[in-house]
Amino acid sequence: MSNSHLFLTAGFPKAPLNNGVGRYIGQLQRVVIKFCKSHGSSKGVREFIESNLIDFSRANPGVAVYVKPRRHRGPSITAEFCNGETGYIDVKCMSRDEVYKWLNHFTTQSGKKVMRYRKLWHTESPSIQGVWSPHTFRDPALNLAKFPLENHAGPIIHQPSATELLIEMFKKQQLERSGESDGETKE
Amino acid sequence: MFSSLVRGVLNSRAILPKCLKTCSPSVLQFSNKTQLAVAQEVLPSDSDIRLTTTNTIQKVNDLIAQGAEGRLFAVVHVAGKQFKITPEDIIIIEGYWPPTNGDQINLEKVMLVGGTDFTLIGRPVLPQGLVTVRATVIEKDLSHTKPIFYKKRRKQYQRLNFYRSHYTMLRINEIVVSSDVNNPSDTVQVERTLASP
Numbered sequence: 190m191s192n193s194h195l196f197l198t199a200g201f202p203k204a205p206l207n208n209g210v211g212r213y214i215g216q217l218q219r220v221v222i223k224f225c226k227s228h229g230s231s232k233g234v235r236e237f238i239e240s241n242l243i244d245f246s247r248a249n250p251g252v253a254v255y256v257k258p259r260r261h262r263g264p265s266i267t268a269e270f271c272n273g274e275t276g277y278i279d280v281k282c283m284s285r286d287e288v289y290k291w292l293n294h295f296t297t298q299s300g301k302k303v304m305r306y307r308k309l310w311h312t313e314s315p316s317i318q319g320v321w322s323p324h325t326f327r328d329p330a331l332n333l334a335k336f337p338l339e340n341h342a343g344p345i346i347h348q349p350s351a352t353e354l355l356i357e358m359f360k361k362q363q364l365e366r367s368g369e370s371d372g373e374t375k376e
Numbered sequence: 377m378f379s380s381l382v383r384g385v386l387n388s389r390a391i392l393p394k395c396l397k398t399c400s401p402s403v404l405q406f407s408n409k410t411q412l413a414v415a416q417e418v419l420p421s422d423s424d425i426r427l428t429t430t431n432t433i434q435k436v437n438d439l440i441a442q443g444a445e446g447r448l449f450a451v452v453h454v455a456g457k458q459f460k461i462t463p464e465d466i467i468i469i470e471g472y473w474p475p476t477n478g479d480q481i482n483l484e485k486v487m488l489v490g491g492t493d494f495t496l497i498g499r500p501v502l503p504q505g506l507v508t509v510r511a512t513v514i515e516k517d518l519s520h521t522k523p524i525f526y527k528k529r530r531k532q533y534q535r536l537n538f539y540r541s542h543y544t545m546l547r548i549n550e551i552v553v554s555s556d557v558n559n560p561s562d563t564v565q566v567e568r569t570l571a572s573p
Contacts, residue, residue, distance in 0.1 A: 312464075
């Protein structure tokens with residue numbers, strides 16, 4: 190028996206049905222809001238239904254909204270997505286704004302299961318200018334080289350650059366000058 | 377002094393090519409003696425450089441005018457991170473980010489644009505309006521639950537907290553070089569201010 194279902198799945202970012210390549214399609218299909226007409230834990234949901242539900246439905250014409258009162262049960266929101274997955278949230282004792290927030294959260298989701306992303310980037314065309322290799326941008330004469338190469342063997346000894354030489358000369362000059370001035374003061 | 381050194385080396389051993397174009401000074405070793413051959417560089421004249429520059433830029437502009445630039449890629453800076461993108465890519469922006477699903481946005485901090493035949497590199501970003509990178513927000517979700525574990529050794533102190541960060545998924549729709557290269561419309565050259573020594 191495998192334990193793979195116990196652990197968090199990991200993968201790469203993917204959008205269902207190439208969403209967004211041509212146009213964006215909302216992935217939320219259906220929302221069922223369950224609540225109680227009398228219990229206090231459903232107060233926020235009731236307020237939401239009274240004041241915001243119509244606005245929400247108008248703003249999301251692609252989402253079918255079902256409201257289901259049930260006696261003496263805790264309130265909940267169930268969402269169904271295009272890919273057949275469902276989302277569920279217990280909205281017990283939540284305020285009107287919180288209910289609205291979580292409902293809007295469902296509209297922006299794609300419905301895929303929670304996944305740890307290995308990379309926050311996905312591409313179908315990984316290289317446009319060609320994949321880099323150690324031979325890229327190297328002198329083609331090296332293709333015909335016979336080894337060992339005299340110039341390339343051994344460590345690279347960095348010679349001082351012109352700037353460094355200049356700085357050194359300048360410092361030397363300053364030292365000499367300061368020596369002169371010291372001599373003058375002594376005299 | 378240096379020239380005499382070079383001459384000496386050249387006389388003793390004809391290793392260096394006749395046209396000294398190598399940039400890095402090479403050290404030639406023989407008979408327990410190390411002599412420095414100072415690199416000599418034949419620099420092209422200013423007019424030559426200007427000509428090649430204008431020609432290269434003209435070639436890039438022609439490619440773009442013909443629509444023969446092919447698939448482009450870009451490096452964009454979004455919300456503190458850099459992404460290398462090409463059309464149809466998906467990128468995820470972590471943390472709170474206001475754009476919502478279905479929003480079409482232009483990514484304006486473009487640091488680099490490249491095709492098969494050319495690359496435009498910004499210093500650090502390309503001038504605004506040169507490149508249009510269009511993207512669509514396709515998903516806003518929370519990440520998986522991430523644990524934060526603190527522990528102080530030998531102090532009977534440990535905490536385990538959990539959090540989920542915001543993820544915004546973007547689909548890159550197009551990358552277009554929308555104006556002429558090296559043809560700034562309203563760029564103002566500011567004189568470089570140097571601290572007085």
